Amino acid sequence: MFGHSDLPLNRDASARFLPWIIGFMTYLCVIAVAAGLTVDRVAERWRQGLAGNLTVELPFPAELETEKRAEQLDQAMELVADTPGVTGATVLEDHQIAALLEPWLGPDAGQLDVPLPTMIAVTRRTDAVIDLAGLKTKLRQIVPDAEVDDHGDWVADALGFLRSLQALAGALSALALGAAALTVIFVTRTGLATHRGVIEVVHLIGAPDRYIARQFQAQALKLGILGGVVGLGFGAATVLGIGRLIAFSLDAANPGLAFDFRLLPWQWVVLGALPLVVALLAMFTARRTVLRSLAKML
């Protein structure tokens, strides 16, 4: 693949610095792509986790008697349970509500003198279509300010944010690849100028442009693979380190959220293919640059 070369491209200064530049660009690519894949996984987990759930909120007036409150709660539970598609409904205990509020109100959320609504966690079949507006209307006939939340707005906002992060990661990857390609173009043009004398001789002996291009593209492929592997090594170490750091920090701060930033095996395969992508990009960029430049010569 790298074969015999008539041009001393190995001795060029570019042979020393190009792998480092390509390595750095590959490193940025690995980080950006890993971030994109992680975000994708988080988004999928959020979407799946919330798709089968509803929350019914029953804000009983403070002056309502306990017996009356229990009676209305029973009626609401019966209404929810009888709704087609619902597979279960559970009234959250006060300590569970306090745990939900803890990230915002602190560990003493349950002790605060704040009227908390009664919450019903509803599970449903993921393929079930529930008439949320109809259910809310019926619930309001029991508890006037009742609310039904399928988390749709929150999920849409959160997924929108995550998609923006993914687009940003994609743009960063494209920028890194573009910068790598521009560097290869610059290095290739410099090589053509440096070795112009040899190229002229080889041309006069009868070498077609593709013969000369083959030597530049082989050099670019070799340096691309070298830089790409180095970039992947550092990038993978960084991804692992950041993943563990974030998981440790979030676990320590809030064990309940259980974020998982570990990449799946197929996602590691994607990252592992990046050096090859970068090397092939370098190779084809060098080839195209040589062929275009030589076309302007005699």
Place this chain on the structure above:
Amino acid sequence: MILFDGVAVQYSAGPPILHDVTFTLAPGSFHFLVGRSGAGKSSMLKVLYLGLRPTRGTVSLFGRDVASLNRAEMPALRRRIGVVFQDFRLIEHLSTFDNVALPLRIAGVREAEIKKHVTELLSWVGLKDHLDALPPTLSGGQQQRVSIARAVIARPSLLLADEPTGNVDDVIGLRLMYLFEELNRLGTTVVIATHNDTLVSRFSHRQLRIEDGSIRVFDPRPMTAYPSPQGTMGAPAATGGPPTGPVRRPGAAQ
């Protein structure tokens, strides 16, 4: 067949180096290209090896009008031409072996064949012990022989040599001339640009004399009828010579 018709060469705004050059060379002919220094010999060779486009006129090589050639067609034509440059133009970072092997590698010849034929030819020109030497470590005469070996290794249809014996002693010079004649006997058209009157007189080949920017043809052999200075020059009689080992390039036309 090589044809020049009304060819002129002029660099920038200077006076024309060549003007109204018209002649034809028959396949398999042998010519010396003579003229005083600066007369335009090298410019004419450049036009012949497709290193310079004439300012005007028509140049036809092997039946192709070079003005009509597109870029993709040039390499195949150039591979039929072997050139010995006056300044050798060896590739300094390549060994003697690799410099000579270059035309064969470009032509896609197998490495085993390349090794055999390059070694054989370098032995014949007296460089068997310098296969791995880099050109800057060789003397002028040795570099010249490497340059000649590179030009003839693929057994070209047309061999152009610019002062090919200028840096070698008489013995080596004669060996090289025999090599050129052997190639010529095998069908290669040979054009040698030289100042060396002794060499020219020793080998009675036809001469292309450049004088005042135009070409005059001279045939030193008294019995050879020659109709006009711009007529077609036929192939010379075969001369004896040493065995040589240049490779017949696959697909090369003679």
